[in-house]
Amino acid sequence: MALMSLAVVRGDGERVVVPVTPKVVVAVERQFHKSMSALFGDDISMEVLSWTAWKACHHAGHVVTPFDEWLDDVSAIEPEDEGRVPFETR
Secondary structure (H helix, E strand, O other): OEEEEEOOOOEOOEEEEEEEEEEHHHHHHOOOOOHHHHHHHOOOOOOHHHHHHHHHHHHHOOOOOOHHHHHOEEEEEEEOOOOOOOOOOO
């Protein structure tokens, strides 16, 4: 089950929607040493959003280059389901 989905828009305009699964959430939390709800709060960094999308692409079976190279071909990253943040605190 996906906790949320992100749309990655590539330089050529191709739009790929990838699920942020529990496995991706754990990878993000291990990388940044914070909970997903803390990372995706009001002040989310572009690095965290981009790394999450990169990892989600990898786990969805897309061939991805190393992170910094992958970023060279990304023009936008957008939430596919606005307002859904994994483990959002209320």
